[in-house]
Amino acid sequence: MEVRDRRAYMRAIGIVAGICVMFQMALSPQLSVFGGTINFMMILTGCVALLAGSRYGVFAGFFSGMLYDFTMPVPAGLMMLMLSVAGYILGSGERNRLQEQLDASVKFFAGVCFGVNVVYSIALVLTGSESSIIAAVLGHGLASTILDTIFVIPFLYGLSRTDFGQAFSTRIARKGYRKLR
Amino acid sequence: MPRSSGRYKQTLTKRQSTGSRPLIAFCVISLLVLTFYLREGSTGPFHMVRAGVTTITYPLRMVGSAVATPFNALGNIAGNLTASEETLADLKARNEELTAQVAALTEAQETADRLNKLLDLQDTYKLESVAARIIGTTGDAWTQTVTIDKGSLDGFDVNMPVTNSSGVIGQIIEVSPTSSVVRLINDDSSGVSALVQSSRAQGMLEGQPDGSLRLNYVPSDAQVEVGDIVVTSGIGGVYPKGLPLGRVSSVEKLDNDLYYTIVVEAASSVENQEEVLVITSLTEEQTATSEDIEAANDNPEGEDAGTEEGSDSSEGSESGGDESADASDDEGAGDDGYSDEEYYDDTYYDEGYDEEVS
Secondary structure: OHHHHHHHHHHHHHHHHHHHHHHHHHOOOOOOEOOEOOOHHHHHHHHHHHHHOHHHHHHHHHHHHHHHHOOOOOOOOHHHHHHHHHHHHHHOOOOOOOOOOHHHHHHHHHHHHHHHHHHHHHHHHHHOOOOOHHHHHHHHHHHHHHHHHHHHHHHHHHHHOOHHHHHHOHHHHHHHHHHHO | OOOOHHHHHHHHHHHHHOOHHHHHHHHHHHHHHHHHHHHOOOOOHHHHHHHHHHHHOHHHHHHHHHHHHHHHHHHHHHHHHOOOHHHHHHHHHHHHHHHHHHHHHHHHHHHHHHHHHHHHHHHHHOOEEEEEEEEEEOOOOOOOEEEEOOOHHHOOOOOOEEEOOOOEEEEEEEEOOOOEEEEEOOOOOOEEEEEEOOOOOEEEEEEOOOOOEEEEOOEOOOOOOOOOEEEEOOOOOOOOOOOEEEEEEEEEOOOOOOEOEEEEEEOOOOOOOOEEEEEEEOOHHHOOOHHHHHHHHHOOOOOOOOOOEOOOHHHHOOOOOOOOEOHHHHOOOOOOOOOOOOOOOHHHHHOOOOOOOO
């Protein structure tokens, strides 16, 4: 059962990753609201971290950030660093809290996302890519945080309603253990 | 054998603690990448990698652009609805400014086109001329005259013909040092020796009180049709021969009339600020020769007057005579002037029409 669940889990992550990458390439450059854009790589990192924990979150964050840095006119390496840390933070604590704590997961994601965007904006100002720290933080950063939070909800909701997520839940694993017995 | 929940919890806790090592490694790698990226400037391996990834993902971007275009339009509408008053005022001012620029540029383009046509006219007819600009009418309600912005200081003199890019417009009648008055061809007292280009029928283009043009003294046995082009004949030595005057708009003749009643539509209309050419002198080729005048006197009705003669118009010198002439053969002839066989009516000169100035 565990192997079959793991495959289903990996397949789901692959689907989420494919959707996020496609949206990042195709839609993200086209959508801008009040100076903010949607960072689907942040969403992907959050989904993987909240689903599978910090280890997978770090990997997802690093490679998602790499894709972001090499497709956007931004300093390379910066988003890699940000999302790696974000993946670790989001994945810390109880694994796969989505099913039981979806709203808390969304709030947690929003907080981490805002922190990433603030630090990222400050870093852009320090590297000379942005001139105004207020505009970067409160304008682009805050708007992007709101958009990321809004768009992560359907992903997290979908992941919380699928069976593969139950394999990594401590409480569900105990139920499965009882069934096997 | 199922594991105990305690061992499973320990295993789960142990798994949750992993990730710090990859995190440290990835942070170091990220910082190195960032450092080298900032050091390499505008070109380097990282920029090349980015260019390659951008190229690979280009199709996805195009798809996204196509999908998002309708929504961008909606976004623009929403943005316009919430646009501030200051933004709207700026846009209105900019719109007015651009509209004025467009109008000015359109006028400049038309001016350029007219000047080019004037140059073409000058080259085609080899006119020795000076350009001037119409600066307005004289304000006299009874005369059809305009004022141009050059005068005697520029070499202008009375009786000099004036043309625009479409054809002859008139003749200078008054000159001052910096301006001149031009009487238009549709003025009541204007008269220009003219001929029908196709049939070479001679006549006198005169202005009428109502501002229209009539080609008078064309014999009734001449071949004149609606649409025929009327040009200057060159007789009198004032206007160069062959310059367009207008086009026949109506031809009438009563049973016992000696001459046609021909109304001509002027080739050119006069506008303020329009560029014109004042012809300061004529070459020999541009004036009618004595042979031309003699020919015109002998055959004022032209080459195909009431006959079906061919192209040898000398055989058709007798008015209303030869039937062998083919009117179609004479079409297009004399575009550059008169043939030797053209004749002019002596009565023109008996009545004092050898000069076009009244």
